[in-house]
Amino acid sequence: MARRRQAVTIKHVAADAGVSLQTVSRVINNEANVRPEMRERVQDSIRKLGYVPSLAAQRMSGSRSYLILAINDRDRTIEDWRARQGTDWVDQMLLGGMLKCAEHGYRMIFELVDTHSDHVERELLGAIAALQPDGIILTPPHSDNAQIVALLHHQRIPFVRIGSIQNGAGIPVSMDDEGSASQATQYLIDRGHRRIGFISGSRDYALSGWRVNGWKAAMAAAGLDYEGLLAEGDFSYASGEAAARQLLEAPMRPTAIIASNDQMALATLEVARLLQIAVPDELSLISFDNTPLVHFTQPPLTAVDQPIAATTSKAVELIIAAQKGDQVTPELTVVSATITERESVAPPPGNSGA
Known part of the structure; x- marks a missing residue:
């Protein structure tokens, strides 16, 4: 029976590079306070050993989970999925959010929550306790749900409200409806x-x-x-x-x-x-x-053409910036939509157009 290949861990990388576990963690997390020569030594060991950073390793610093939680409306999302009518709101969210997360070593987790439920606070608190996310993305109608916004504000977790134009708690991001x-x-x-x-x-x-x-x-x-x-x-x-x-x-x-x-x-x-x-x-x-x-x-x-992917990508950027302690303005961020021209528009009958 073949022996299972031993997984390469952060400890192996630290030993090979001759540095501390904390130094390897800082390199993995792309933190600024690492000397260039030390960063290069750790990266050489990572490449040589074939090490793939895990979330557990990334969390070693104890200050971040490297998870961003995106919350969508349960009933409407499930209804769209079951109808199989080609709606791609969730797909576009994942496209923009996951790609931007990957650039920064984060992961995006997707959850469905019923904004009308009497148990919405319990659902959210359960997800937060289980995942300990670094930030949360709210989509309509959660974005303007006063109960949800107040709960997240009380939890002191950075959160973005997509589709909201209200200043106040959280970071509002609009697609300029x-x-x-x-x-x-x-x-x-x-x-x-x-x-x-x-x-x-x-x-x-x-x-x-x-x-x-x-x-x-x-x-x-x-x-x-x-x-x-x-x-x-x-x-x-x-x-x-x-x-x-x-x-x-x-x-x-x-x-x-x-x-x-x-x-x-x-x-x-x-x-x-x-x-x-x-x-x-x-x-x-x-x-x-x-x-x-x-x-x-x-x-x-x-x-x-609503810029769902670009908006979610921007939401991830804002959350990561807030998590790092960068100054994030609470003022409205607007990601503008465009019109995709096809064949369903013509001048009205009897009018040759402009």
């Missing part, structure tokens, strides 16, 4: 549209209201009336169907619609097909999110 909705509205106005409908998202998410505000602001700035052009959804496909029918079956239907997420945009596209309203010749359509599904619709959908 209001500005993105305004930008999408102006995009349609510039192409000649005057009756632009908007399908809002769930009231559980503060960002839903910010997007409505952005749409209204752009309409008002252009001197356009938005009365009767707002329909409420909840980010689900079914709610998008109902909202689209409300707008498209009205006596004065809009010539363009902005939907607050891709699922509701897909529902709007289907309702338009059933009502024999051609997209984009008779109806222009813009979505939020830019998930994989909208690339392959007929026509492919123009969409607000």
